[in-house]
Amino acid sequence: MYPIILLSVLGVVTLFLGFSKSKNILLPATLLFLIIALIGNFIEWNKGPLLYFYDMFRVDNLTLSFNGIILLSAFMIVAISGGFQDNADSEPAEYYGLMLFSLVGAMMMIGFEHMIMLFIGVEILSVAMYVLTGSNKRNLRSNEAALKYFLMGAFATGFMLFGMTLLYGATGSFELSQIQGFASNMQPGSQSYILYAGLLLLLIGMLFKVSAAPFHFWTPDVYEGAPTIFTTFMSTIVKTAGFAALFRLLNTSFTNIYSFWWIIIALIAVLTLLVGNIGATSQNSFKRMLAYSGISHAGYLLIALTALSRPSENAIVFYSLAYSLSTICAFGVLMLVSKEKTIEGQPNEHYDAFNGLAKQNPVLAFVLAVSMLSLAGIPLTAGFWGKFFIFTSAAERGIMWITVIAVLMSTVGIYYYFRVIIASYLREGNMIKIRIAPFYQVILLIATFLTILFGLAPGIFDNLI
Template identity: 85%
Template sequence: MYPIVLLSVLGIVTLFIGFSKSKNILLPAVLLFLAVALAGNFFEWNKGPLLYFYDMFRVDNLTLAFNGIVLISAFMIVAISGGFQDNAEAEPAEYYSLMLFSLVGAIMMVGFEHLIMLFIGVEILSVAMYVLTGSNKRNLRSNEAALKYFLMGAFATGIMLFGMTLLYGATGSFNLSAIQAYVSTTQQAVPSYLLYAGLLLLMIGMLFKVSAAPFHFWTPDVYEGAPTIFTTFMSTIVKTAGFAALYRLLSHSFTGIYDFWWLVVAIIAILTLMVGNIGATTQNSFKRMMAYSGISHAGYLLIALTALSKPTQNAIVFYSLAYSLSTIAAFGILMLVSKQRSFEGQPDERYDAFNGLAKENPFLAFVLTVAMLSLAGIPLTAGFWGKFMVFSSAAERGIIWIPAIAVLMSTVGIYYYFRVIIASYLKEGDIAKIRVAPFYQFVLVLATLLTILFGLAPGLLEGLF
């Protein structure tokens, strides 16, 4: 509960700091706020489960673990934002406040015990992201991305809310424990098609948020159009919160009708893997490739949800952390490289922008290589063990055919991830030496070291929750 209170208050404080004449204090202040929220998050470690806000919000070690991933990701993303100094018209206080408020929504999604709390969390997170996506007001791509995201997100939210209504009509409650009691007793004797319809509609709304196919159409355009720093925020924090919410929903309330929903999730997982991996192979833009990459990784996480076996919890937490670290590092390098030259009046975000990166910038090329290897699932990186845990969870349930297809799709992923590595090391380019700010460099080093560390010792997080 502490992060919700702290971030809500500190988000308002950030707005007031924005009134000061000097903007230089803003970035350190926001980093301090996030560090305080992260420290407050673990005050309740091993004290749960605890219920707050009239039993609508649940705090346990799993909630705190996901909160930790969200807050660490936010800290690293803010650290590489550079205070939005590249945009002379930017009002950093507004952007940082929206980011802090969106984290409140993400944390509500992670720990909800009541469907209304889930809805509030989704709306707080989504509205902030709509605004941040269109924050580059003079860029038509950014405006288009924000409009698409808003319109499709509004429809998805309406579908999700209708699903909640049907669940209430079937069970008489929005509380997860009450829904679980209904499903485990009444549902065993008399199937309720109202319950089935409500669950499907609720899942559709949530699957939109995590970019699962066939609800993924917004993702490439929004990722490409949004400012890169907010694309990074969206691709990590929104996805982590979305899968934490889906896991809590299905594992806590709907295990009694597992036979009904598991095949639906399995089909969506396979479709998501195929759309994401095959779609990424045809892209020339690095940001669009990362968008389809994010879709494919949603498919891998859906495999763990499909299984819902004992290793599923560890698999989702570890995979979310590994994916977030690699994605932040990859987009961090893109933000540095894309400024070196322009394409069609915009920073160059194509694969060609990385040509010859290793010649003058070996450190940046190495960080980018580790990130791509991890996303591809190559051994000795955190991404490899993330996929291994996901596949193991499905195998423990006895579902072998889904991991088999996923392994095949992983080989497709190697192609488009290695295109970036090949461009960095084997192609000729004219990238000059790039100056990297010390703290920016620290974040890249931290993301890379953690990716390698968890690749060498994946058991460090095991048993914490």
């Protein structure tokens, strides 16, 4: 509860700091606010479960773990934002304020115990993302991405609300515990069909938020059109919050009708893996490849939801952390390289922009290589153990066929992740020495170090949740 209150207040403070004559204060102030929120997040560690806001919000170790991941991710993303000083038309106070407010929405999604709390959280997060996606007002690609994201997001919200309405009609409550009680004592009849329909529609709305196929069509265009710093924010924090909400929803309310929905989630997971991995192989843009990569990683996380067990709970937390660290590194390097290698005044986000990176910028090449290895699931990286834990949870549930498909799709991922490593180390290019702000470099190295650390010692967080 503390980080929600803190970020709500500090988001307003950030907006007022925008009236100051110097914009330089905004970046350190926002980083300080995120550190305060991160410290406040763990005050209630091992004190839960606690219920707040008329029992609509639940705080337990799982909630705090996901909160910690998104706060750490937000800190790193803000740290490499550079204060938005490259754009003369930018309003850093608005951007930082929206980012802080969006974190409030993400935390509501993570800890919701009532459907209304989930809806409020989704809308707070989504509206902030719509605005940030179109923040580069002079760029037509950014405007197009924001419009697509908004229109498709509005449709997804409609499905989600309709699903909540049907669930209320079937159970008479928006509370997860009440819905769980109804589902456990449900008798065959008309109300059961309403419950099933409501759950399906609610899942459609939520699966849109995490870029699962076939609700993924917005993802490549929005990721490509949005300013890269906000794409990084979107691909890590929104995905983490979305899967945390899905896990809480299914694990709390619908375990008793697992036989109904697990095969649906499993088929969507397989489709998502196919679309994400096959789509990524045909991309020439590194940024669009990361968009399809994000789709494929949604498929792996859906496998953990299909298993829905204690091991899958730990797997989702670990995988979310590993994916966030690697993605921040990848986008962080992309922002530096694309700014130096432009095409007709626009950042060059293609693979060939990385040609010869290792010769002139060995640190950036190393950071990029580790992030790609982790996303590919290569041993001695956090990404390997993230996939291993997910595959193990599915195998323990007895769903071997989906594990086999996921392993095959992981081998496909090696192809497109290694393309950028080959470009960096083996291709010749006119790469120049890129100047990196010291703090920027420190953040990338810390994320890389954590990726390797969790790859060498994946049991650090065992039994904490």
